[in-house]
Amino acid sequence: MTSTSRMVKSGVIAFVALELESAGSLEKSTYTQYYLSAKQGLEECLRDISHDRRIILSQLRHILAVLFLLSYIDLLTKDVSKAHANLREGFNTLQMVEIENLCITEKRLLSWLRLLDARAVSAGGEGLFLTDEDSAINTDLRSPDSSIGEVESGLEDAEAALEDFVMRPAYFFFQKVQLFMGRVSKIDPWHRQRGTVEDETEVMVIAASITRDIKSLWQQRPPLMDHAVAGRLSTLLSPGLAETITRTMRVYHANYHASFIHLHRVAYKNLPRTADVIKAMDEIRQVTRLVLESPCPSSPPDISTIATPSGSTGSMHSLPVNMLWPLLMLGVETEDTDQRTWVLSCIKGMENVASNAGITHDVLQEVIRRQDETKQRVDIRKVMHEIFDRAFAIV
Structure with missing residues (x-):
C-alpha cells in the first residue's frame, strides 16, 4: 500500500519512527511529523468521500490501514483521547460499506482495529466495535474464494503457508479473547453506574453471561493449542515453525485465562477468588515460565531480555509484548511476595519492546501497596x- 498511498506510507514511517525512538536509536518526537502527514492525508481522503461515496471502494483498505497505525501509535504514546477519535472514525467509515463484501486484507485490518478497540475500552473507550461481538467477528478471517490468490501471493514459501494455515484458528481464538477485555471493561464503574442493589444485580447477570461465553470459547480453542502449550509440536514440525507456533499459542493461552481474573475484579470485587480465578493464576504463571525457558524464534523482533526470576531453571529467554496484560492480572491478584517480585521483574524487563511496560510496572507496584494497606x-x-493523571491501554 505504501507504493500507492502517501498517507499509508506516512503512517508506516510514523510507527517505525516511534519504535526506533522507544529503542533509543532515534531522536524523540520524530514520528510526530509523519503522524500529522498521515492524519492530513486521511482527512483529505474522507473529505473526498463525503463528496463522492464511490471513492471509498478503492480507498477503504488505505483508510483502515492508516486508522489502525494512528490508533496504535496513540495507545503506545498514551494519548487515549486521540485513539478514541481515530477508532470512532474507523467505525463510522465502516458504516458506509457491507462487511461481508470486504476483501481479506480489509477484514484483517478490521480485526486489528477491533483488537485495539477492545484494549482501548479499559482506558475509557466507547467500545464501538464490541456492540455485537459474536456475529461481528465470525467472518473477519474467513476469506472468500476470490481472495485466495491474494493470500497465496503474499506467502514466500511452503513453511510460511503452513504457519498461516495453522495460526488462523489461533488468531481467531485470540481475537475473541481480546473482546472479553472490552466486554468486561464496559461493566466497570468507569463505563456504567455501580453501587446500588439494582446496579450490582444487573452487573452480576452480565458477568454470568460473560463467564459462560469465556468457558464456551475454551471448547472452540484450536485443536493444536493443548499440544503447543505442552511443548509437543517439535516432533511434528520443523524446529523454527514449532517454536513460533508454540510461543504464540502459549501467549494466547495466558491471555485467555487472564479474562477470568479481569472479570472477577470488575464484577465480584469484594468476593473471594473462585476456582476459575485460582486456576487462571496458576496457568498464567506456568505458561510465563514456559515462554521464558523456551527457545526464541528468530522473528519477529518483538522481544526483550529480562533478569532470571527467582527459582527458575534452564536457559533464560524473553517475553513477547502480549504477555503484559496477563502478567498485570496475575500481579494484582497474587499475594505471594516472591511471585509479586517475579511478575514485576518480568514486566520491567519488557520496557524495550512495550512502551508502557515501565509505567505498568509502577502502576502494579502502587496497586499492590494499596491493596496490602486496605x-x-x-x-x-x-x-x-x-x-x-491519566489512564492508558495495555497494548
Whole structure:
C-alpha cells in the first residue's frame, strides 16, 4: 500500500519512527511529523468521500490501514483521547460499506482495529466495535474464494503457508479473547453506574453471561493449542515453525485465562477468588515460565531480555509484548511476595519492546501497596488517574 498511498506510507514511517525512538536509536518526537502527514492525508481522503461515496471502494483498505497505525501509535504514546477519535472514525467509515463484501486484507485490518478497540475500552473507550461481538467477528478471517490468490501471493514459501494455515484458528481464538477485555471493561464503574442493589444485580447477570461465553470459547480453542502449550509440536514440525507456533499459542493461552481474573475484579470485587480465578493464576504463571525457558524464534523482533526470576531453571529467554496484560492480572491478584517480585521483574524487563511496560510496572507496584494497606482489591484505572493523571491501554 505504501507504493500507492502517501498517507499509508506516512503512517508506516510514523510507527517505525516511534519504535526506533522507544529503542533509543532515534531522536524523540520524530514520528510526530509523519503522524500529522498521515492524519492530513486521511482527512483529505474522507473529505473526498463525503463528496463522492464511490471513492471509498478503492480507498477503504488505505483508510483502515492508516486508522489502525494512528490508533496504535496513540495507545503506545498514551494519548487515549486521540485513539478514541481515530477508532470512532474507523467505525463510522465502516458504516458506509457491507462487511461481508470486504476483501481479506480489509477484514484483517478490521480485526486489528477491533483488537485495539477492545484494549482501548479499559482506558475509557466507547467500545464501538464490541456492540455485537459474536456475529461481528465470525467472518473477519474467513476469506472468500476470490481472495485466495491474494493470500497465496503474499506467502514466500511452503513453511510460511503452513504457519498461516495453522495460526488462523489461533488468531481467531485470540481475537475473541481480546473482546472479553472490552466486554468486561464496559461493566466497570468507569463505563456504567455501580453501587446500588439494582446496579450490582444487573452487573452480576452480565458477568454470568460473560463467564459462560469465556468457558464456551475454551471448547472452540484450536485443536493444536493443548499440544503447543505442552511443548509437543517439535516432533511434528520443523524446529523454527514449532517454536513460533508454540510461543504464540502459549501467549494466547495466558491471555485467555487472564479474562477470568479481569472479570472477577470488575464484577465480584469484594468476593473471594473462585476456582476459575485460582486456576487462571496458576496457568498464567506456568505458561510465563514456559515462554521464558523456551527457545526464541528468530522473528519477529518483538522481544526483550529480562533478569532470571527467582527459582527458575534452564536457559533464560524473553517475553513477547502480549504477555503484559496477563502478567498485570496475575500481579494484582497474587499475594505471594516472591511471585509479586517475579511478575514485576518480568514486566520491567519488557520496557524495550512495550512502551508502557515501565509505567505498568509502577502502576502494579502502587496497586499492590494499596491493596496490602486496605486489605481489599483496588481499581487499576483509579490508580492510573491518581498517580499519573491519566489512564492508558495495555497494548
